[in-house]
Amino acid sequence: MSATPLSIREVKVRHLRCHEEITWNCSEGLNLIIGANGSGKTTLLEAVYLMAHGRSFRQARDPFLVKRDAERFFIHGQWHRYGPMNLSVAGRRGQTTLRLQGRDVQRRKDVSESFPVLVDAPQGRKIIDGAPGERRRWLDGLVITCFQNMAIHYERYLRAVMQRSRLLRRRASSEELDVWEHQIVQYGKPIVLAREKMVAEMNLYLVEEVALTEHPLTISVTMPDYDQQAWLSRLKEKRSDDLRTGLRFGPHCDLVNIHFQKREIRSAGSRGQQKLAAIAIKMAECGLWTRYRKLIPVLLLDDCLEALDRTRQLRLLKRLQNSSAQVLMTAPEGVNIASDLNIRIQLLDAHGLCDSATSSMVSMLDDDTTEVMEEAA
Numbered sequence: 001m002s003a004t005p006l007s008i009r010e011v012k013v014r015h016l017r018c019h020e021e022i023t024w025n026c027s028e029g030l031n032l033i034i035g036a037n038g039s040g041k042t043t044l045l046e047a048v049y050l051m052a053h054g055r056s057f058r059q060a061r062d063p064f065l066v067k068r069d070a071e072r073f074f075i076h077g078q079w080h081r082y083g084p085m086n087l088s089v090a091g092r093r094g095q096t097t098l099r100l101q102g103r104d105v106q107r108r109k110d111v112s113e114s115f116p117v118l119v120d121a122p123q124g125r126k127i128i129d130g131a132p133g134e135r136r137r138w139l140d141g142l143v144i145t146c147f148q149n150m151a152i153h154y155e156r157y158l159r160a161v162m163q164r165s166r167l168l169r170r171r172a173s174s175e176e177l178d179v180w181e182h183q184i185v186q187y188g189k190p191i192v193l194a195r196e197k198m199v200a201e202m203n204l205y206l207v208e209e210v211a212l213t214e215h216p217l218t219i220s221v222t223m224p225d226y227d228q229q230a231w232l233s234r235l236k237e238k239r240s241d242d243l244r245t246g247l248r249f250g251p252h253c254d255l256v257n258i259h260f261q262k263r264e265i266r267s268a269g270s271r272g273q274q275k276l277a278a279i280a281i282k283m284a285e286c287g288l289w290t291r292y293r294k295l296i297p298v299l300l301l302d303d304c305l306e307a308l309d310r311t312r313q314l315r316l317l318k319r320l321q322n323s324s325a326q327v328l329m330t331a332p333e334g335v336n337i338a339s340d341l342n343i344r345i346q347l348l349d350a351h352g353l354c355d356s357a358t359s360s361m362v363s364m365l366d367d368d369t370t371e372v373m374e375e376a377a
C-alpha cells in the first residue's frame with residue numbers, strides 16, 4: 001500500500017495573536033511566507049499545528065494565543081487526506097476545542113495521528129539542544145508512533161516503577177516487591193529492544209540525509225546491558241538505595257544522544273549545522289511516518305533559512321523540493337531564492353498575504369548566479 005500525502009489547502013484565522021482575520025491558501029509542495037519581523041508568519045504555522053495538536057508548538061498552554069482585547073480565536077482549515085476534510089479550533093485563555101468535519105473531537109490523539117504535522121522552529125529545537133530527557137521523550141514518541149503496541153508496555157513499565165517506589169516507602173514485604181520488579185523487567189525489556197530498532201532505522205534514514213548535513217548524523221542510546229536476570233538481581237540488591245534516591249536504573253533513565261562528527265551536536269555543532277541536523281531529523285521522521293503509518297506528514301519550518309549561508313540555503317530548498325511532503329515555511333524579508341526552484345512564495349504584510357513572483361522583498365537569483373555560487377562553494 002502506498003502512503004497518502006497529507007496537505008492543507010486553506011487556513012482561515014481570526015483573532016490569533018496579531019491577526020485580526022486572514023486567509024492563507026497553500027499549494028502542494030513548497031510554500032514560503034516572507035514578511036517583516038513580528039508580522040505574524042510563525043503564527044500562521046502555529047495555526048496549522050494547533051489544528052492537528054490542539055496546542056501551540058511554542059508553549060503548551062499559551063495565554064497569549066488570543067488577540068489582545070478579543071475573547072476567543074478561531075482557526076478553520078481545509079485539509080486533504082484521501083479527500084477534503086475540515087478541521088477547526090476555537091480557543092480562549094489556555095483552552096482549545098477541536099472539531100473534525102463539524103464534530104467535537106474527544107481524543108486529540110486521534111487527530112494528531114490522522115493529521116501528522118512535524119515542526120522545526122528556533123524556539124523549540126529541544127531534540128538538539130534540550131535536556132537528555134527531552135530526547136528520550138521524543139524517541140519514545142517515535143517508538144509508539146511506529147510500533148503502536150508499545151504504548152501499553154510504556155504504560156505498564158512506568159506503573160510498575162511507581163508501584164515499586166510506593167511499596168518501598170511502605171516497607172512492603174520482599175514477595176510484594178518481587179511481583180513489581182518482575183513487571184519492570186517484563187515490560188522494560190521490549191522497550192529497550194524497540195528503541196534499539198527505532199534508532200537503527202533512524203540512522204539509516206539519516207545516512208540518506210548526508211548531502212544535507214555533510215557529515216553523518218547518528219543517534220544512540222547510552223544504556224547498560226539489560227540482561228534480564230542481572231536486571232532483576234540489581235533491583236533486589238538496591239532496594240534500600242532506591243528508597244533514598246528513587247529508581248535510577250532502567251529505560252526511563254537512559255540517555256539519548258545525537259552525534260555529529262563523533263561529538264554531541266548540541267555542544268559541538270555550529271548554529272547552521274544544528275539547524276540542518278534538526279531538519280534532517282524531521283525528514284527522517286517523515287520517512288518513518290510514511291513507512292509505518294502510510295501517511296506523509298505536513299512539515300512546518302519556521303525561519304527555515306536562519307543561520308544558513310547561501311550554498312546551504314539552496315541545498316536545503318532543493319532537498320525539500322525533492323520531498324513528497326507538503327512543506328510550509330517562513331523567512332524574514334530580504335532572503336534570496338533561486339529562480340529555478342518551484343516554491344510558492346507569499347508576502348505577508350498588514351494587508352494580508354499576496355502571491356509573489358518577484359518583489360523587492362525577495363531577490364530572485366537566476367540559474368547562472370546560482371551555478372556560480374555553487375561552484376564557488
Ligand SMILES: Nc1ncnc2c1ncn2[C@@H]1O[C@H](COP(=O)(O)OP(=O)(O)OP(=O)(O)O)[C@@H](O)[C@H]1O
Nearest residue numbers: 017018036037038039040041042043064066067068
Ligand atoms: N495576544 C496577542 N495579541 C496581539 N498581538 C500579539 C499577541 N501575541 C503576540 N502578538 C504579536 O503578534 C506578532 C506575532 O509574531 P510572530 O512570531 O508570528 O511573527 P513573525 O513574523 O514570525 O516574526 P519573526 O520574523 O520575528 O520571527 C508579534 O508582533 C507579537 O508581538
